[in-house]
Amino acid sequence: MARILSGNRKQFIIEEAGQLFREKGYTAASMRDLAERVGVEAASLYNHIKSKDELLREICFRVAHEYVSHLSQTEQMEATYAEKVRALLRMHIAIITHDISAVSVANNEWKHLPEPYLSEFTHIRRDYERRFAALIQKGIEAGEFRPVNPKIALFTLLAAVRWVEIWYKPGREISPQTLERDIETILIHGLTQATAP
Amino acid sequence: MARILSGNRKQFIIEEAGQLFREKGYTAASMRDLAERVGVEAASLYNHIKSKDELLREICFRVAHEYVSHLSQTEQMEATYAEKVRALLRMHIAIITHDISAVSVANNEWKHLPEPYLSEFTHIRRDYERRFAALIQKGIEAGEFRPVNPKIALFTLLAAVRWVEIWYKPGREISPQTLERDIETILIHGLTQATAP
DNA sequence: GTCTATAGGCGGATAGAC
DNA sequence: GTCTATCCGCCTATAGAC
Numbered sequence: 312m313a314r315i316l317s318g319n320r321k322q323f324i325i326e327e328a329g330q331l332f333r334e335k336g337y338t339a340a341s342m343r344d345l346a347e348r349v350g351v352e353a354a355s356l357y358n359h360i361k362s363k364d365e366l367l368r369e370i371c372f373r374v375a376h377e378y379v380s381h382l383s384q385t386e387q388m389e390a391t392y393a394e395k396v397r398a399l400l401r402m403h404i405a406i407i408t409h410d411i412s413a414v415s416v417a418n419n420e421w422k423h424l425p426e427p428y429l430s431e432f433t434h435i436r437r438d439y440e441r442r443f444a445a446l447i448q449k450g451i452e453a454g455e456f457r458p459v460n461p462k463i464a465l466f467t468l469l470a471a472v473r474w475v476e477i478w479y480k481p482g483r484e485i486s487p488q489t490l491e492r493d494i495e496t497i498l499i500h501g502l503t504q505a506t507a508p
Numbered sequence: 509m510a511r512i513l514s515g516n517r518k519q520f521i522i523e524e525a526g527q528l529f530r531e532k533g534y535t536a537a538s539m540r541d542l543a544e545r546v547g548v549e550a551a552s553l554y555n556h557i558k559s560k561d562e563l564l565r566e567i568c569f570r571v572a573h574e575y576v577s578h579l580s581q582t583e584q585m586e587a588t589y590a591e592k593v594r595a596l597l598r599m600h601i602a603i604i605t606h607d608i609s610a611v612s613v614a615n616n617e618w619k620h621l622p623e624p625y626l627s628e629f630t631h632i633r634r635d636y637e638r639r640f641a642a643l644i645q646k647g648i649e650a651g652e653f654r655p656v657n658p659k660i661a662l663f664t665l666l667a668a669v670r671w672v673e674i675w676y677k678p679g680r681e682i683s684p685q686t687l688e689r690d691i692e693t694i695l696i697h698g699l700t701q702a703t704a705p
Numbered sequence: 706g707t708c709t710a711t712a713g714g715c716g717g718a719t720a721g722a723c
Numbered sequence: 724g725t726c727t728a729t730c731c732g733c734c735t736a737t738a739g740a741c
Contacts, residue, residue: 320724338535339620342717354719355725363717393700419616423536456699459690460682466671467694474667485657493656497664501698502653503590517706539735551737552707560735708741716733723726 321359324349328366329412337367337420367420368428374417375435377406382442392450396468397499399443401491403472408479408487415476440465471498518556521546525563526609534564534617564617565625571614572632574603579639589647593665594696596640598688600669605676605684612673637662668695 327348331340342363346353360366381402385395407414421432444465450456456464471494479490524545528537539560543550557563578599582592604611618629641662647653653661668691676687 336533336535336619338533341715343715351724352726353717354727357718358724396699422533454701457693457697457701459693459699460686463682463687463690464694464699466675467668467691468699470671470674471664471668474663474670477667478663485660489657490660493660494664496654496656497661497698498694499698499700500654501694501696502593502656502661502665503696504651504654538733540733548706549708550735551709554736555706706741708739710738710740712735712737714734717731719730720728721726722728723724 324356324359325366325369326412329370329416332367332370332420333412333415337416337423364423364425364428367416367424370413371417371421371424371432372428372435374406374410374413375432375439377410378403379435379439381406382439386442386446391455392446392453393455393499395446396450397495399446400468400472400495400498403469404475404487404491404494407472407476408481408490411476411479418473418476440469443469468498521553521556522563522566523609526567526613529564529567529617530609530612534613534620561620561622561625564613564621567610568614568618568621568625568629569632571603571607571610572629572636574607575600576632576636578603579636583639583643588652589643589650590652590696592643593647594692596643597665597669597692597695600666601672601684601688601691604669604673605678605687608673608676615670615673637666640666665695 324345328340328345331345331348334340335344342353342356345366346356349356382399385398385402388395388398390398422429424432444461447456447464448461451458451461475490475494521542525537525542528542528545531537532541539550539553542563543553546553579596582595582599585592585595587595619626621629641658644653644661645658648655648658672687672691
């Protein structure tokens with residue numbers, strides 16, 4: 312029971328840390344700032360966590376594992392490569408809009424992870440990119456996609472959904488559904504009306 | 509003469525600061541770090557600059573003004589909206605590949621600007637986005653572009669070229685020319701071969 | 706214009722009472 | 724588990740000798 316309460320308390324602290332790190336950046340955010348949000352003195356935080364960077368680790372790796380888990384599911388789908396890429400774009404937008412603080416921290420503050428976690432994190436991310444690029448490569452070979460460099464295509468897609476993380480706030484004028492539809496339209500079909508392959 | 513030398517020295521310090529801020533982040537980068545790169549003691553830097561945030565300001569506003577200046581030129585071009593948007597995409601890629609540290613800092617560290625510079629910077633950026641979105645809006649009205657939300661289109665385009673800033677290193681396997689061509693292909697024509705408007 | 710020395714503040718984290 | 728008090732280090736920036 313004590314462990315469950317303690318676990319909840321820790322999760323609450325991690326949640327607040329995610330929002331704080333997103334707003335001010337990991338380095339500029341102090342444990343005193345975090346304590347104020349949580350409603351305790353700074354020293355009390357250390358009854359739940361061991362260090363500031365433990366918070367960063369929890370956030371970054373939770374996000375990383377969520378992305379990898381969805382990628383694995385997508386790879387096993389029975390579908391065309393275009394459908395798989397489309398599903399991954401939707402997945403990215405969904406994760407971002409549902410867990411925006413954590414995603415933002417994982418995207419922008421990961422470089423402050425201390426070793427060996429930094430190496431582990433970049434390794435996971437590189438592996439994710441490699442597997443995603445392989446799907447695009449196969450889509451090109453299958454004639455579904457234009458013959459572009461798969462890495463360029465990958466990063467263009469990933470970056471194009473990442474802006475949502477910077478910009479999106481719940482309750483903003485544009486709904487997640489419109490977001491999803493229009494971003495997909497541009498990336499999959501292109502911006503211009505009349506296309507000539 | 510003394511002023512010219514001093515000016516060059518200051519520019520050198522700003523250049524080194526840009527690289528340092530990009531690598532470590534503005535808050536995590538110390539004046540001692542910067543001094544070591546420049547080859548002096550930290551206190552000596554203050555003969556050339558007034559404060560750490562002056563360096564951040566110089567970098568952020570130089571980049572902002574470069575973007576705005578190119579946008580103004582593009583607005584005055586005699587060309588279709590598709591050609592103008594294409595020109596702006598090329599301009600973004602060119603600025604990023606030529607001045608990557610400064611662009612990276614302006615994109616990622618601007619939030620550490622102290623007021624009133626923070627407000628001024630965000631105002632300049634919002635104005636840039638408004639004018640760029642207007643070009644897309646007109647392109648949609650002219651039937652050149654698909655009927656998507658202009659803001660979504662804008663941010664998707666801007667984000668898609670921004671990844672270059674995170675990823676690009678001079679001398680990497682992919683050339684700026686290939687970058688430009690493939691990113692344009694995806695954003696303007698779309699990833700899939702057979703498009704059905 | 707560069708140096709050494711240092712002021713003055715805030716950072717993460719710990720000790721120990723309750 | 725939370726508090727107060729505090730350690731100790733690093734931070735930006737300044738003072739003043741050379």
